Amino acid sequence: MARHPFVVIEGLDGTGKTTLRKALFRLWEGLYGITPLCLLTTNFLDATVAADIVTGKYSPSSDNRDRYMAAVAADKVATLDNLIRPALPDRPVISDRWMLSELAFFGVKHDLSPAETYQQLAGTVTQPADLTFVLDLAPEESIRRAGTRRGDATRADWDVLDVQARVRQIYTEVLAIPRAYPLLGDIVLLDGAANPAETLHLAWRALIDRGLVPALPASKDISA
Amino acid sequence: MPAQVAPHPPPTQPIQRLWQVLADGLQVQRLHLHLTEWRDLVEGAAPLPDSPDIHHADAFAARPVRSTSTALPDVAGLGFWLELPAKYGLVAAPSNPLTPAALGAGHAVIGDSSQTEWSEAVRCVVNAAAWWVGFFSVIRHRGVHHITLDQAKPDVSLATLSDAVTVVAFGTAIRVLEAHLSEAGESDESARSAYCRALAASVESERRMPGLLDELAELRLVDLVAASIPWRGQYTKYAGGTGAGQVE
Known part of the structure; x- marks a missing residue:
């Protein structure tokens, strides 16, 4: 059975994930006539682990690390079972963060290597x-952008330079050996400093090149 | 056997496209319902009681100067968008103060691709956006508040109306480019870039929308602007099943 793609957008806070997600949503809906489903890295679909997610994310400790890992995995399985797989026959799914962000979180907060975290999550997801x-x-620019947001969008234990620099370092480690992390699928690096229209254009091109958007009438010959 | 990633187009018309048809029809209906009222105001060069920046109603009435031979506006469902201003707009009228905002939006989308069929179509539809916003601005004082449906509304400034035109212009540009790309395919690099610029502008515009609609305050202008561009409230009027039967 044919299906639409499951696409993930990752990046530090302030890099333009939301902007790209909204733009891709409009692209799919406006040009291809298909409304994507957008979701997040945790969606609280398994109520039995919801408390563990909140505790593990906002009060991480060595005592709750394993429960948090299990809760994140359970939530992703529930998200796959209840949202992603049911959606894909009819529409693309765009997730604002997914696996890479979890690798970064456990690396920063629990000093687990990306490979260790991946191995544990991949046992379930x-x-x-x-x-x-x-x-x-x-990270300096990421922090600056994130700092312009209102309300409680930023966290004092996360949106600080040393943490964001460490997150970026983990991203770099993972991207250096993408074959070790097949659950991420194809990985496309985009420049978060580029203007949103250019970023969208590059992302769209990546989708076209991989056959992840429907063919338009005269789209077989894509010129560079 | 696992499912293969092979995206297919939707089997039927997406509901959003049908809601857009309804929204377009609403604008056409309202124009004709209020045409006599509008003519009386603009031909008498009457003052606009709730637009202190505009001294006479005919400021917004000039017939858009651009026309196009391309069929793209029709393909985009925007034939009426050009035809009605061409039919009812005044030849002898001052230049529309909303036109610079419209052309600015068009230029932001077109960029350097000024000699293409789609760019000509974009210039035409954004130019007409100034006329449409101007039309409903002229009769705004006769309308009702978009939430309370009361007659009382705050005054509206030229700056607010210019922001409204910018949003509507981006929305019409998006529709023209979607029509072009749907027909020509994705191989047109310049059109793809322009479409991305227009979509990025729509994302940026979303922050302004709630405040803009509050400032416009009047039902017909609010409906025109809200339904014109992709944002989270674009089809709220229709998504809740309440698209018909409101004060027109």
């Missing part, structure tokens, strides 16, 4: 993304 976009940006 078995469906790969088709494509992961990674928006890359210097």
Whole structure:
């Protein structure tokens, strides 16, 4: 059975993930006539682990690390079973963060290597993304952008330079050996410093090149 | 056997496209319902009581100067968007102060691709956006508040109306480019870039929309602007099943 793609957008805070997600949503809906489903890295679809997710994310400790890992995996399985797989026959799914962000979180907060975290999550989460976009940006600029947001969008224990620099370092480690992380699918690195229209254009091109968007009438010969 | 990634187009018309048809029809209906009222105001060069920046109604009435031979506006469902201003707009009228905002939006989308069929179509539809926003601005004082449906509304400034034109212009540009890309395919690099610029502008515009609609305040202008561009509230009027039967 044919299906649409499962696409993930990753990147530090302030790199333009939301902007790219909204733009891709409009692209799919407006040009291809297909409304994507957008979701997040955790969606609280398994109520039995919801408390563990909140505790493990906002009060991480060595005591709750394993429960948090199990809860994240359970939530992803529930998201795959209840949202992603049911959606894909009819529409693309765009996730704002997914696997890469979890690798970074456990690396920063629990000093687990990306490979260790991946191994644990991959024991439960078995469906790969088709494509992961990674928006890359210097942590200094990421912090500056994130700092302009209102309300409680930023966290004092996360949106600080040393943490974001470490997150970016983990991203770099993972992207250096993508074959070790097949659940991320194809990985496309995008410049988070580029203007949103250019970023969207590059992302769209990546989707076209991989056959992840429907063919338009005269689209077989894509000129550079 | 696992499912293969082989995206296919939707089997039927997406509901959003049908809601857009309804929204377009609403604009046409309202124009004709209020045409006499509008003519009386603009031909009498009457003052606009709730637009202190505009001294006379005919400021917004000039017939858009651009026309196009391309069929793209028709393909985009925007034939009426050009035909009605061409039919009812005044030849002898001052230049529309909303036109610079419209052309600015068009230029932002077109960029350097100024000699193409789609760019000509974009210039025409954004130019007409100034006339449409101007039309409903002229009769705004006779309308009702978009939430309370009361007659009382705050005044509206030229800056707010210019922002409204910018949003509507981006929305019409998006529709023209979608029509072009749907027909020509994705191989047109310049059109793809322009479409990305227009979509990025729509994302940027989303922050302004709630405040803009509050400032416009009047039902017909609010409906025109809200349904014109992709944002989270574009088809709220129709998605809740309440698209018909409101005060027109």
